[in-house]
Amino acid sequence: MNLAFLFWFYKDLDVCENRLSALRAKNPNSRIYGLYGGDPAKADVAQARLGRWLDDFYAFQDDRDAHWKWRHGDQLIAAWHRDRGHALPWDSLIVAQWDMLLLAPAKRLFPTLKPGEALFSGLRPAREVEGWWGWLSGVDPDKRADRDAFRAYLETEHGYQDELLCCLFIVACLPRRFLDLYVAAGPPEVGFLEYKLPTLARVFGIPFCQDHPYRPWWASNPATKDAPARERLLNAVGQDIAFDDVLAEMARWDGLRIIHPYRRRFPNWLVNGLMASIMLRLRHLISARN
Structure with a gap:
């Protein structure tokens, strides 16, 4: 399986270069593709600084603010695949965020990942978090409306009425077939990426890799709020x-x-x-x- 990295970044180029040099040293034969989500006016500066570490550089050009890009990060990844990624060689993408440490080579990080599988850290059904996770609890009226709009989209466009899945989008691996289907479906500008991505993976019949050590801390969970x-x-x-x-x-x-x-x-x-x-x-x- 051809594992590649999608290095997702938008600021702090000194830190980004530090991360990329480590990725290159640990994965000399892997491709590293850059997804720049910062100010489009500064994309040339980012490419000039980091381009030597990357096999390809892509800048998201839509005029969106930082909060929108965070909330709808799936749109950035989909744009990358639509415009660039579909033509690049890879089977599965490791989404490497700029503020993340990856302390081993890819094959040691994901020894159980099989071709075609998606991996989302913290993957779980919505019913397990609805009582305390703000994005699905329904307490905030704007988030509730966004969630309900996504559910309506699922039913209208995909005939899906089952429960949502969710994750904490920290550690993620995305197979090519998933992004092919995601882009073809035209990802809607509703919902939040941490329940949108895993739910649509289920809708598309993408299998999940769940045999891995990446168990994130859910800060809003009352049962684990004082975790060590x-x-x-x-x-x-x-x-x-x-x-x-x-x-x-x-x-x-x-x-x-x-x-x-x-x-x-x-x-x-x-x-x-x-x-x-x-x-x-x-x-x-x-x-x-x-």
């Missing part, structure tokens, strides 16, 4: 992961190898295992002396 740091290593609420917590994972043989968010440069020379363990111990010793 190790259970927050994949979060969608902007809680940056501490450097020492990253080191601790790298030191473990079974440690998580995708971390989100981490919005700073990272010492890419660090290696999982003994080196990370030694670094962590040294930092603890220095901290204790101070």
Whole structure:
């Protein structure tokens, strides 16, 4: 299977270059395609700075604000596939966000991913989160109207009346067939990508990979709101992961190898295992002396 990366970014080019250099070092034979979702007027600057790390650069050109692009990130990915991705060589895409650490090669990150499968971190039926997750709870009238409009779209366009699926769109792998069907269907500008993408994958008959370690922290879940740091290593609420917590994972043989968010440069020379363990111990010793 030809696994490629879709590097999705929009700002902080220093951090982006740090991430791309690590991706290249760990995956010398993999293609890395760039999806720039920032200010279109700054696309040339981004390409000039990062183009040498990328096999292709694509800039989303629609005049949309940052909140719209975040809420409707599926539209950016669909535009990339419609305009560029369909003609590029790949079987499955690993969506690599700019503020994410990928600490191992792709084949080690996704050893159980089969051809044609989609992977969404936190995949679950809507009934499990409707009591507390704002996007589906119905408490906010705007979000409720958006959800209901998406349900109406599913019924009208696809004859689908079953329950929604949802995820936290942090770790994601998308097979080519899914994006082919997604673009052909004309993704609607209703709904939120974290329930729109997995639900439409089900509608299209795309199988899911669920045998993986990427269990994100649902911050709004009352049962896990006080979860320890190790259970927050994949979060969608902007809680940056501490450097020492990253080191601790790298030191473990079974440690998580995708971390989100981490919005700073990272010492890419660090290696999982003994080196990370030694670094962590040294930092603890220095901290204790101070």
